[in-house]
Amino acid sequence: MKLMSVKIGDFTAENNVFLAPLAGYTNYAFRRLCKGYGAGLCYTEMVSAKGLKYGSENTEELLYTDEYEGVAAAQIFGSDPDIMRAACENEKLAPFPIVDINMGCPVPKIYKNGEGSALLENPALAEKIVKECVKSGKIVTVKFRIGVRENEYITKEFAKRMEGAGASLLTVHGRTRDKMYAGEVHFEEIAAAKNAVDIPVIANGGVFSDADAENLLKKTGADGVMVARAALFDPQIFCELTGKERESKLATFEKQLKWTGQVCDERFTTVFMRKMAAFYVKGERGAAAFKERLFQAASPSEVLAIAKEIWK
Ligand SMILES: Cc1cc2nc3c(=O)[nH]c(=O)nc-3n(C[C@H](O)[C@H](O)[C@H](O)COP(=O)(O)O)c2cc1C
CATH class of the missing domain: 3.20.20.70 (Aldolase class I)
Structure with a gap:
């Protein structure tokens, strides 16, 4: 545009x-x-x-x-x-x-x-x-x-x-x-x-x-x-x-998780980033299984570890 x-x-x-x-x-x-x-x-x-x-x-x-x-x-x-x-x-x-x-x-x-x-x-x-x-x-x-x-x-x-x-x-x-x-x-x-x-x-x-x-x-x-x-x-x-150059989905996710954690507590960051990951994964193969695992993650680092597996 x-x-x-x-x-x-x-x-x-x-x-x-x-x-x-x-x-x-x-x-x-x-x-x-x-x-x-x-x-x-x-x-x-x-x-x-x-x-x-x-x-x-x-x-x-x-x-x-x-x-x-x-x-x-x-x-x-x-x-x-x-x-x-x-x-x-x-x-x-x-x-x-x-x-x-x-x-x-x-x-x-x-x-x-x-x-x-x-x-x-x-x-x-x-x-x-x-x-x-x-x-x-x-x-x-x-x-x-x-x-x-x-x-x-x-x-x-x-x-x-x-x-x-x-x-x-x-x-x-x-x-x-x-x-x-x-x-x-x-x-x-x-x-x-x-x-x-x-x-x-x-x-x-x-x-x-x-x-x-x-x-x-x-x-x-x-x-x-x-x-x-x-x-x-x-x-x-x-x-x-x-018209900016895109980067990987994982790079986006990592930044968002880090910056959310700077302001919000671990509990909020975990729940919020699980929700965000569910948005990001929409339409991808294996999305349902990913979401199921994701929603069991209990900390920001667990959420990130799962995200890294899917978007490596
Ligand atoms: C989850 C959600 C939260 C929203 N929160 C606000 C809000 O806080 N203030 C506001 O003016 N509009 C809010 N909206 C409306 C959006 O800003 C926007 O006007 C609407 O989604 C239409 O744009 P879109 O077709 O690009 O989604 C919200 C919409 C959604 C889906």
């Missing part, structure tokens, strides 16, 4: 291929890996603004970053404008110059709380949240879906309101809440957002190859693409999309 830098407020992302926020996955190690493989900007998984306020234990791990990772964007969710602003001002977010507001999460618990995709139905509140967050001095971006229900798309109006409220970039996931992660991506809705605003628009949904990325850009006119699920199966998809 055609690479271009993207201006987000006063920050410039080197290229227009971004790693999406993925709850449970886009931790420090995962982001560092994808950045190394060429991603122009990587997002943390969504972090609760209330959790930050009340000092929830896991926010520390979710927001760990360092100079090896470079600049990343932190994504927060919530519905109270004051709490959202306080989150932006929280010292744990200090290393992140860009804060993305989640307006797309379809999970019932979040939606029923008036957070995530529920904000699509309350644009006045969404606008207020962005305005408050902007006051923190952070570069504020918004990731949203094209609506809650099929054929009731809010994309164009919503995009305009978010830009008016002070957002510096919009990411549009071209599906409604009802469709979760399935179904076709509505290119025309993403295009409508792009045509309605002057800030950059990143298109999201269904990119699993360079051809998908090119098609998405061509059909939407967007400024870039955001990749989510494809990166779980293959973080080196960013090499494919940015």
